Amino acid sequence: MIEAGQIKEHAEVIGADGAHVGTVDRVEGGRIKLTKKDSGxxxxxxxxxxxxxxxxxxxxxxxxxxxxxxxxxxxxxxEDGGKSVQ
Incomplete structure (x- = not known):
């Protein structure tokens, strides 16, 4: 199991296939918050x-x-508030 404290701000988030998913802003509430620049x-x-x-x-x-x-x-x-993007 990954410890949330191991995740660094500004780390790249990639899929299992190596595709860029986003950039870590911070970890909050059991979730990785991505930077706005990777917001879709x-x-x-x-x-x-x-x-x-x-x-x-x-x-x-x-x-x-x-x-x-x-x-x-x-x-x-x-998204903010827990609403699914899809």
Missing amino acids: QGRHEGHHHFIPLDLVADIEGDRVRLSANGDVAITFEE
Whole structure:
């Protein structure tokens, strides 16, 4: 199990396939808060998204690798307030 304290601010979050998912702003409430610059497009742009810590498979230096591929991992993202992005 990954300890939340192991996750560094500004670490890259990647899917199991190596695809860029986002950049860590910080860990809060059992979730990784992604920076706004990685917030997506359209109505999802310009605010923070969150990834559940349960999806973290490994920490590789300054990278957080998820257990799901990048295109699948973004379906688990939540917006402020816990609302699913998809």
